[in-house]
Amino acid sequence: MSAAVRVAQTSQASIKSLISLMNKSCTCPAHSNARRILQNNNNTSGTDATSKHHHHTKDCSHHSHDDAEHDYAFEMASSTMRIGEGVTREVGQDLVNMKAKKVLVMTDSNIAKLPVMKTVIESLKANNVPFVVYDKTRAEPTDQSFMDAIAFTKEHRPDVFVAVGGGSVIDTCKAANLYFNYPDADLLEFVNAPIGKGSVITKDLSPLIAIPTTAGTGSETTGTAIFDYEPLHVKTGIANRKLRPTLGIVDPLNTRTMPSQVKIASGLDVLCHALESYTALPYYERTPRPANPAERPAYQGSNPISDIWSLEALKLTVKYLARSAKDPLDMEANSQMCLAAAAAGTGFGSAGVHLCHGMSYPISGLNKTYKHPEYNVDHSIIPHGISVAVTAPAVFRYTGEACPDRHFKAAEIFGADLSKVRKGESAGPLLADQLTKFLENLGVPDGIGALGYTKADIPALVKGTLPQHRVTKLAPLSTGAEALEKIFEDSMKNY
Missing domain, CATH: 1.20.1090.10 (Dehydroquinate synthase-like - alpha domain)
Known part of the structure; x- marks a missing residue:
């Protein structure tokens, strides 16, 4: 069957x-x-x-x-999902359909060397989509690694985001999208109370396409971004439906390189x-x-x-x-x-x-x-x-x-x-x-x-x-x- x-x-x-x-x-x-x-x-x-x-x-x-x-x-709220072997190569066409003018592709230094990133970059180039790559996301992100990604985003000012990686990459990309659209907000503004202020996100954020490389967090479907808040030595996060990716591209081929x-x-x-x-x-x-x-x-x-x-x-x-x-x-x-x-x-x-x-x-x-x-x-x-x-x-x-x-x-x-x-x-x-x-x-x-x-x-x-x-x-x-x-x-x- x-x-x-x-x-x-x-x-x-x-x-x-x-x-x-x-x-x-x-x-x-x-x-x-x-x-x-x-x-x-x-x-x-x-x-x-x-x-x-x-x-x-x-x-x-x-x-x-x-x-x-x-x-x-x-x-009930969830991202649009596309699931199938080989669907990663469609991302360039998705970005053309979104009329993207400048795309920020976010990943980490390990995934940047894997076939999934080659497929993504080839698709963007084949469809003449302008892009910049940020490959310094941290496994199990921290408040500082979030801030580094946010600073890079503000410098390059993309209109669409593409996250290629596991939950850490996707969550970091969500945070970068959020604070790019709220440039004057302090990091703790939207972090869950009582650690942060827990303010409600009212703006629509920029489009975000999530391409998971792990079968685990489900971050491609949710409005949650988790990180280590190092001043208190504890994990916390931001949770709001506005953070949900616009599209999750779930390609089983991308999980073949995961270590056991x-x-x-x-x-x-x-x-x-x-x-x-x-x-x-x-x-x-x-x-x-x-x-x-x-x-x-x-x-x-x-x-x-x-x-x-x-x-x-x-x-x-x-x-x-x-x-x-x-x-x-x-x-x-x-x-x-x-x-x-x-x-x-x-x-x-x-x-x-x-x-x-x-x-x-x-x-x-x-x-x-x-x-x-x-x-x-x-x-x-x-x-x-x-x-x-x-x-x-x-x-x-x-x-x-x-x-x-x-x-x-x-x-x-x-x-x-x-x-x-x-x-x-x-x-x-x-x-x-x-x-x-x-x-x-x-x-x-x-x-x-x-x-x-x-x-x-x-x-x-x-x-x-x-x-x-x-x-x-x-x-x-x-x-x-x-x-x-x-x-x-x-x-x-x-x-």
């Missing part, structure tokens, strides 16, 4: 599932859950609030819309995007309800449409990640992982992520000495996908009680036999066990201890997680300092 037929069948099944959901009297995701535990949004002391069960027995119109504090709607460890790290980001968005707080339990639709955040909580994308991404990743990492020329596996990354990006681009990502930011930001194998960089680095995955078993062991049926469903996708689940057995530990086996089989470092952290570092890791409100408040149950400390302790060693 061809890949195109498989994708078509998957799309048909997804459409049928969505129609089925919409035909029910209530389409909110919690009606498939046994229970949800509400977040206590007054938990400002950094300690755990008392969890409270929330049983859904009425139609959404009764239990959500009358509550002036909680949101009652969700929005890069494929694994990128794929684990897909895995956690899918799991976290599927188990996130439902959109109608999120507070506060925006006073203006423009203020509704990019990350809104799980919803019926994001669920479809997230589950499909999870299935594809479980099936194809190991194959893709093992054989760089396995084009079926490469293609399916590209689809998984795009699907997960569409899902979490609406629903958001929660604890794995929130806790990953200080894990990466506080790293001083660890350098992951097969990353050709001149600095210490814990790849984003690794920093996210090492806490996943402990995170989902913790969140299982909030929405057990969703955790059981995810465990089943990993291979758990639910017919053998004993009455009263907890969903969290079952999913955690499946995740642990999956990570161990991929050779992922054994917990945060293997990344150089000790129990003495946990207070700093907790401190670095607490300000990540954009994602931690989407956890399906209230999570303060005490719970975070326990999750970090449980993540010291996984195997």
Whole structure:
């Protein structure tokens, strides 16, 4: 069966599932859950609030819309996507269609030497598109590397951007586009609160075409740009729909040159995007309800449409990640992982992520000495996908009680036999066990201890997680300092 037929069948099944959901009297995701535990949004002391069960027995119109504090709607937003082997060579024609006068092609020093950049440059030249190249983006970008790219952009004043690379390159290009169009803004103006001001982006930005070379971040579909804010030794980011690329060109041929460890790290980001968005707080339990639709955040909580994308991404990743990492020329596996990354990006681009990502930011930001194998960089680095995955078993062991049926469903996708689940057995530990086996089989470092952290570092890791409100408040149950400390302790060693 061809890949195109498989994708078509998957799309048909997804459409049928969505129609089925919409035909029910209530389409909110919690009606498939046994229970949800509400977040206590007054938990400002950094300690755990008392969890409270929330049983859904009425139609959404009764239990959500009358509550002036909680949101009652969700929005779907994603970039236009073009997916197929060889589509990179079309980018020159796209730029002609956009009437581009001067293009900034952004990449990094490694990708600049690879076939994908040769294809891009040849396409631009063949279509007589004027361009300039910036090849100094940093793997796991920082506030300073963002500023360097922004300065280059202001000097050359492009009218269209093309990002060629992984999430680091695409995120850097988004930031350059943003601050080129807001030339007087301070870097922290749009950075997520409480680290930055979190101002709303109101201008339409310049067109941006994203050509991913990894199957992981889904940055080609989302309005998010992540970086290390070095003054606080923590990751943070900018999140707004205006940042979304105009077009994502997803070409599986561009992932053939990824080293095995890069494929694994990128794929684990897909895995956690899918799991976290599927188990996130439902959109109608999120507070506060925006006073203006423009203020509704990019990350809104799980919803019926994001669920479809997230589950499909999870299935594809479980099936194809190991194959893709093992054989760089396995084009079926490469293609399916590209689809998984795009699907997960569409899902979490609406629903958001929660604890794995929130806790990953200080894990990466506080790293001083660890350098992951097969990353050709001149600095210490814990790849984003690794920093996210090492806490996943402990995170989902913790969140299982909030929405057990969703955790059981995810465990089943990993291979758990639910017919053998004993009455009263907890969903969290079952999913955690499946995740642990999956990570161990991929050779992922054994917990945060293997990344150089000790129990003495946990207070700093907790401190670095607490300000990540954009994602931690989407956890399906209230999570303060005490719970975070326990999750970090449980993540010291996984195997």
